[in-house]
Amino acid sequence: MTISRHYVLAAGGTGGHLIPAFALGQELLNRGHHVALITDARGAKIPGCPEQIATHILPAGRLTKSPRSWLPGIRAIAEGRTMARRLYASFEPTAVVGFGGYPAFPALLGAFAEKIPTIIHEQNAVLGRVNRFTARQVNAIATAYPDVLRLSPRYASKVHLVGNPVREExxxxxxxxxxxxxxxxxxxxxxxxxxxxxxxxxxxxxxxxxxxxxxxxxxxxxxxxxxxxxxxxxxxxxxxxxxxxxxxxxxxxxxxxxxxxxxxxxxxxxxxxxxxxxxxxxxxxxxxxxxxxxxxxxxxxxxxxxxxxxxxxxxxxxxxxxxxxxxxxxxxxxxxxxxxxxxxxCGRPNAVSDLADLVESFGRAPIMHGLTTKPETSASFGAAPALARKSIS
Structure with missing residues (x-):
């Protein structure tokens, strides 16, 4: 019997981050799970997201070399973290999967605060900035290449080579x-x-x-x-x-x-x-x-x-x-x-199934019930039904 779980995928607003997230999302849906997506306004416009996945837009603060970006960036990250925690309170995810990009950062911070298991996936042969920031705290690191630069050897025990999920076509x-x-x-x-x-x-x-x-x-x-x-x-x-x-x-x-x-x-x-x-x-x-x-x-x-x-x-x-x-x-x-x-x-055709297996291996107790729903207000960020796409800014 398939036991339904809830998963949140968090990805930056580019195709490079979202295409593997879409592929994993479809695989998890095929396995009978519920899936939600966290991204930014750019990401919500990129085609290819399965219709059954509810999309949530979070503010994505960027911290650049310019000190002028630090205060607004930190504020946006803190706001995104709070919004993510509201979503988790209603969606009750078994695990949160980050695919890099700034929108994934507050989503992962919210998961850390709620003690939700986390996995990050690195599509490139160099570990991205958000994945570097979060590598120490996550439960697992999935990679697309056997050798990934800027990935510390001290995390070797939680590194899994799965490849980069691609579209079914x-x-x-x-x-x-x-x-x-x-x-x-x-x-x-x-x-x-x-x-x-x-x-x-x-x-x-x-x-x-x-x-x-x-x-x-x-x-x-x-x-x-x-x-x-x-x-x-x-x-x-x-x-x-x-x-x-x-x-x-x-x-x-x-x-x-x-x-x-x-x-x-x-x-x-x-x-x-x-x-x-x-x-x-x-x-x-x-x-x-x-x-x-x-x-x-x-x-x-x-x-x-x-x-x-x-x-x-x-x-x-x-x-x-x-x-x-x-x-x-x-x-x-x-x-x-x-x-x-x-x-x-050089291809790794089993990437999406291997990544889904890894994601399913971490998590809280299986969720047997449907989605928890709460009344929404203009100040809340929660309760997006799994079968209806919704963007909340």
Missing amino acids: VLALRDEPYPPLLADGIFRVLVTGGSQGATILSDIVPDGLARLPLNLRRRLQVTQQCREEDIETVRQAYAAHDIPAELATYLPDLPERLGWAHMVIGRAGASTVSELTCAGRPAILVPLPSATDNHQSYNVKEMVAAGGARAIAQPAFTAVELAKQIQKIALEPGALENAAKAAKS
């Missing part, structure tokens, strides 16, 4: 064969830069692809995600080079496009790397240099070492260098297929 690609690339067949390239730093890809990729040998360039079919302000310039560039290209600011069917892509060009965010390795797609990756603690450069190391990707530092990312790297992997017989196998060897 991407996970399904693992059972599909790598699309065959015939000598005269179409060479499909997917270019995706995420929400940050995609302009460099818009500036370089069209010219880089135009520098490929004629017999390869004529076979190209490109799909590229661009910033809205860049898309018309990119369209004109591809037209000038006579390269067929489909451009969009958002690709809702990204998993399907990943499935037929022979190669991906993109950033090295945690979600991107995890999806590439689960699906088994070779890639040329350009780590975002402004990423906190340069974590994208470390995210790609395992995949590069296995032979599934080539990394180009942004200062060296030129049209000439891009064309050279594509030729090395696309023109040598069998190289793309071998790179796809190498990429897949």
